Amino acid sequence: MDITVGHTPDSDDAFMFYGMFTGKVSSRDFTVTHVIEDIEKLNRKATNPELDVTAVSVHACAYIPGYTILRSGGSFGIGYGPxxxxxxxxxxxxxxxxxxxxxxxxxxxxxxxxxxxxxxxxxxxxxxxxxxxxxxxxxxxxxxxxxxxxxxxxxxxxxxxxxxxxxxxxTGGLPVPLGINVMKTSLGEDTIHKFDKYLQASIEYGLKNLDDALEYAMQYSRGKPRELIEKFVKMYVNKVTINMGDKGEESIRRVFEMAKQKNTCTRFQTKYSHQVIIL
Incomplete structure (x- = not known):
């Protein structure tokens, strides 16, 4: 199956997709074309679903009902963030x-x-x-x-x-919900499950081959030194990135509950615009 996958020109995203985009981690189910855009451009593309899979901000879930949240590939800060x-x-x-x-x-x-x-x-x-x-x-x-x-x-x-x-x-130590990956719900639960596992395998491959994955990620360093990029990648490619788990789910729910209470997210809908997190 040919699919389009959007990610940002950022070192942590590149690190996650290293295995997938270099063919180090293969799939019998998917042939991937990747699209690289700034996160806000990807957020806006997702409001009128263009890409099959895309990185988006958690906040964007209030505006993109056509997608399902993947369990893998999220950017969650562990006590740190913007x-x-x-x-x-x-x-x-x-x-x-x-x-x-x-x-x-x-x-x-x-x-x-x-x-x-x-x-x-x-x-x-x-x-x-x-x-x-x-x-x-x-x-x-x-x-x-x-x-x-x-x-x-x-x-x-x-x-x-x-x-x-x-x-x-x-929040008493919940991970900071920043970025996630989503896939078109119309592609079906079985396909979404398969891609989620494919992305998870790519992330795990990068972590097991840290030096090579970091070298690949350096093409998106924007002139920053390798030591800083390595520190940044290790901050945002963590255990919650492999699988968000219960804490990741809870943090996503919590941010929208707070937004609803404070009337902050102007287009907030129940269960973040009818999106679901793939089980």
């Missing part, structure tokens, strides 16, 4: 009055920050442009995702909020 950076330290009241650059309205980082501090003034931009916009004073602060969570000091900024740390304390 941060907010600025040129100087600020109080929480000052932050709430800031114009904050965000990496997209459908990103989980945006939803989580709203849950943390309430509504705020924001401007959307590509996540990779946010550190420079903060440094040059184009915005007051920036909501930072991906490897720039680790490189903000080298970029001349300071951390003023830790969204992942807040979630960890707020």
């Amino acid at each position: 941060i907010v950076t600025a040129k100087k330290q600020m109080s929480i009241d000052e932050i709430k009055k800031c114009k904050i650059a965000i990496p997209g309205k459908m990103t989980s980082a945006f939803l989580l920050l709203q849950l943390m501090i309430g509504k705020f003034d924001y401007v959307e931009m590509n996540f990779s442009d946010i550190p420079e916009a903060v440094k040059k004073g184009k915005v007051d602060a920036g909501l930072v995702i991906h490897e720039t969570q680790l490189s903000y000091e080298q970029e001349g900024n300071v951390k003023i909020l830790d969204v992942g740390e807040w979630w960890d304390k707020e």
Whole structure:
């Protein structure tokens, strides 16, 4: 079966798909064409299902009822996650009055920050442009995702909020629900199960062949040193990535329960837009 698979130009996604896309892990069931896009572009593509399988933000589940959530391939922070950076330290009241650059309205980082501090003034931009916009004073602060969570000091900024740390304390240690992989529900449960196992095997292969998988992932390093990329990949390709388990499921449910309670997610529907997590 020929299928299209979307993932981001990020080192952790590349690491997960290394086995699959290089043919190190094969499948009799699928021939894969991969499509690489920024996460917010993938989120928007998924609202009018274009790709058979795609990485999306957990937040996007409120807008994409045509997909089923896979158990493998998720990006969950374990006590860490997105941060907010600025040129100087600020109080929480000052932050709430800031114009904050965000990496997209459908990103989980945006939803989580709203849950943390309430509504705020924001401007959307590509996540990779946010550190420079903060440094040059184009915005007051920036909501930072991906490897720039680790490189903000080298970029001349300071951390003023830790969204992942807040979630960890707020939920009693649930993993931070950031990114997941989804597959068109119309393809059927059997096909979805098979692909989920295929992706899981690819992730496990990468973890067992760490140096080779990291070398492959470095093509998406955006000029960052290997040590930083290795640290980032090890943060976001973890045991919950192989299979989200009960804790991963609970964290997804919890974020939408909180969004509903706070009326934050404007298109929230019961059971995150009728989506299900494949069993």
